[in-house]
Amino acid sequence: xxxxxxxxxxxxxxxxxxxxxxxxxxxxxxxxxxxxxxxxxxxxxxxxxxxxxxxxxxxxxxxxxxxxxxxxxxxxxxxxxxxxxxxxxxxxxxxxxxxxxxxxxxxxxxxxxxxxxxxxxxxxxxxxxxxxxxxxxxxxxxxxxxxxxxxxxxxxxxxxxxxxxxxxxxxxxxxxxxxxxxxxxxxxxxxxxxxxxxxxxxxxxxxxxxxxxxxxxxxxxxxxxxxxxxxxxxxxxxxxxxxxxxxxxxxxxxxxxxxxxxxxxxxxxxxxxxxxxxxxxxxxxxxxxxxxxxxxxxxxxxxxxxxxxxxxxxxxxxxxxxxxxxxxxxxxxxxxxxxxxxxxxxxxxxxxxxxxxxxxxxxxxxxxxxxxxxxxxxxxxxxxxxxxxxxxxxxxxxxxxxxxxxxxxxxxxxxxxxxxxxxxxxxxx
Numbered sequence: 373x374x375x376x377x378x379x380x381x382x383x384x385x386x387x388x389x390x391x392x393x394x395x396x397x398x399x400x401x402x403x404x405x406x407x408x409x410x411x412x413x414x415x416x417x418x419x420x421x422x423x424x425x426x427x428x429x430x431x432x433x434x435x436x437x438x439x440x441x442x443x444x445x446x447x448x449x450x451x452x453x454x455x456x457x458x459x460x461x462x463x464x465x466x467x468x469x470x471x472x473x474x475x476x477x478x479x480x481x482x483x484x485x486x487x488x489x490x491x492x493x494x495x496x497x498x499x500x501x502x503x504x505x506x507x508x509x510x511x512x513x514x515x516x517x518x519x520x521x522x523x524x525x526x527x528x529x530x531x532x533x534x535x536x537x538x539x540x541x542x543x544x545x546x547x548x549x550x551x552x553x554x555x556x557x558x559x560x561x562x563x564x565x566x567x568x569x570x571x572x573x574x575x576x577x578x579x580x581x582x583x584x585x586x587x588x589x590x591x592x593x594x595x596x597x598x599x600x601x602x603x604x605x606x607x608x609x610x611x612x613x614x615x616x617x618x619x620x621x622x623x624x625x626x627x628x629x630x631x632x633x634x635x636x637x638x639x640x641x642x643x644x645x646x647x648x649x650x651x652x653x654x655x656x657x658x659x660x661x662x663x664x665x666x667x668x669x670x671x672x673x674x675x676x677x678x679x680x681x682x683x684x685x686x687x688x689x690x691x692x693x694x695x696x697x698x699x700x701x702x703x704x705x706x707x708x709x710x711x712x713x714x715x716x717x718x719x720x721x722x723x724x725x726x727x728x729x730x731x732x733x734x735x736x737x738x739x740x741x742x743x744x745x746x747x748x749x750x751x752x753x754x755x756x757x758x759x760x761x762x763x764x765x766x767x768x769x770x771x772x773x774x775x776x777x778x779x780x781x782x783x784x785x786x787x788x789x790x791x792x793x794x795x796x797x798x799x800x801x
Contacts, residue, residue, distance in 0.1 A: 373398040373743065373775055374419065378526045379641035381414055381423075381798075388414045390798035391528045392641075398742070399773045401765070403786040406795035412779045413747055415795070419643060419777070420745045421650055421662050431607065432640050433600050435505075435514055436529040437592045441581045445516045450578065453511055457519065461507045464521060468500055476610055480549065483540045489611060491649070494536055497610050499523035501603065502532050512574060513581065514595065531640055532603065534612055536652030541614055552609060555616070559605055562619065566598045597621030646742050663692050667736030671748040673728040675720040675735075681707065681727075682716040685734045692739055699738070706734040710764065726757030733764065743775040750782055762788060 374396040381389035388411045396402055404412050417423035449457065479493040506519035506527050517527060548555070573591045580588050601621030607613045643650050646665060653661060675684045682703050689699035707713050710730045720728055729749065736744050746765075750758035762785045768774045778785065786792050793800050 375644040377642045378531055381639045388798055392800055398775055401769045401776045401789045402791045403778045403780055403789035404793045405786045410795040411798040412795050416745050416747055416779050420666055421658050432533040434531055435596050437587050440585050442516050443582055446581050457510050472500055483545050487540055487542055488538050489540050497612055498534055505532055533640055536649055544614055570595050570598050664739055665742045667741040667744040669732050669736050669746040669749045671751040673732040677720050680717050680719055681731045684731055685738055689738045706737055710734055725753055729761055746778040
């Protein structure tokens with residue numbers, strides 16, 4: 373249903389979300405609690421596509437250096453890293469790379485006949501690149517963290533992401549297919565010297581870490597720049613990007629790195645809802661997706677005072693193009709389900725606070741969304757109406773299998789959920 377992996381978000385130089393991982397299954401009722409400023413609402417807005425995704429339209433790759441490195445871990449990797457990192461991960465990577473070869477052959481023909489990169493192939497290749505980066509970072513002593521196995525693994529200080537580029541140039545595809553090796557010769561000629569340089573840098577850095585516990589910043593950045601250049605080439609070669617790679621390992625305009633992220637509002641990581649990578653969608657596609665797949669309930673009902681309860685409920689259906697008669701029939705059925713059938717023609721100022729919030733719930737349900745996000749839904753209600761709203765959520769979850777993700781400070785509501793997650797300082801703990 374929802375897969376959010378390694379989500380980082382910054383407002384200017386303020387880091388709000390710091391590597392959030394969240395997986396929610398269909399039909400779950402999940403509450404998220406935490407002190408004000410923990411990042412709960414920002415996370416909900418990102419998941420709900422309300423917070424504008426400022427992820428860059430180019431590659432996002434960073435590795436953060438540790439403040440202190442373990443000399444014990446360093447020596448263990450140098451002498452036995454091949455045994456306990458290289459062999460087990462290499463064995464799995466071998467099969468994944470064989471799979472990638474078949475995937476990329478199929479992808480070539482799909483792009484050739486449709487001009488589109490298949491979503492499933494893009495996901496496989498991006499996840500495989502992330503996995504290889506994690507393993508190589510450990511073997512190269514850039515991190516002390518043992519790499520997680522498989523395509524779904526993550527790392528708190530390493531990330532690689534690439535916006536989904538569905539449309540591909542068939543002409544460029546054929547050019548790569550027939551002349552790609554020749555086209556990359558200039559890159560590898562220059563890269564050869566950089567790769568030799570990284571070997572010397574790695575050796576010097578080994579002794580620096582051994583005696584000081586710190587990886588020299590200049591050497592670290594040199595290695596990361598070399599990797600970034602190699603990754604750009606790999607992305608082009610596997611059709612993940614269409615444009616010919618630049619002759620640099622530096623950060624290009626429009627790209628994101630952890631170091632750049634403090635300069636402007638940025639988001640990194642991946643968010644999938646119902647199998648759709650929402651970061652790959654245009655603003656227009658996001659609007660359609662939001663209307664059809666997501667329902668919202670906020671602390672304030674946000675009903676339009678000029679319209680009746682029924683008209684407010686039907687607005688999302690009208691936007692979706694549902695015929696008026698059908699939308700009104702479904703709206704009346706929802707109002708009846710929520711005990712408001714006799715209030716359908718009343719305007720918001722003629723309803724109690726509890727009734728207004730139930731109309732807002734009906735509005736969230738009108739398009740049969742995959743998930744409902746609620747931000748402090750009972751925050752403006754007295755205890756009686758709050759309890760009624762909480763029980764309504766439970767009933768909708770049980771009877772309709774409706775998925776809920778609720779941000780709340782109300783301990784009663786939080787404890788009713790299947791899972792209660794707590795956020796602190798931008799992380800789920």
